[in-house]
């Protein structure tokens with residue numbers, strides 16, 4: 001079993017640290033900020049073995065340089081985006097060995113939020129960056145809505161037990177929009193109560209399960225690209 005911890009960064013980002021079973025070795029995902037990561041590593045005597053990057057937004061990559069200053073590790077990230085420091089450019093593939101202490105990764109191409117966005121799947125855990133959020137999805141920074149819609153269809157095809165690790169704590173605001181979209185959806189109502197309770201205790205609402213997203217995430221519940229496009233537009237204007 002992997003140990004996966006959330007390192008809060010900035011206002012509402014999560015940097016994920018994946019720890020190998022029975023070892024101190026860790027993978028760092030999307031370090032937009034170095035300080036909180038270096039602090040956790042020091043406090044817990046962890047040994048970074050690689051940095052994994054889902055996409056090039058500054059709040060996912062700005063900490064790479066400072067971490068490399070202390071730990072000379074390889075950096076895996078999307079082939080189709082220009083991101084400094086990447087040593088291992090990736091696109092969709094199976095059976096990627098990043099470190100022998102960790103199981104093989106599957107890489108998914110998930111363009112839409114950005115043009116080269118990728119996701120990392122290991123042992124039923126999907127690190128999806130800014131593609132999917134709790135009850136929401138990323139903004140469309142590049143390309144047409146169809147591209148993001150297709151990426152979401154790839155995620156929908158994973159087993160419903162897949163654990164979803166997204167990169168922001170947006171769930172509460174997303175659920176307000178979801179409930180407006182589907183006022184009678186009792187799963188959304190229930191998830192709002194559960195999420196409010198977690199956040200009251202200052203606990204992350206992430207990770208979630210794909211099954212829960214399928215029941216409550218309006219962007220995964222769209223059946224066609226045009227409905228998705230209109231929903232995304234509506235969300236962009238939602239206050």
Ligand SMILES: [Zn+2]
Pocket residue numbers: 055057060113130
């Ligand atoms: Zn982003």
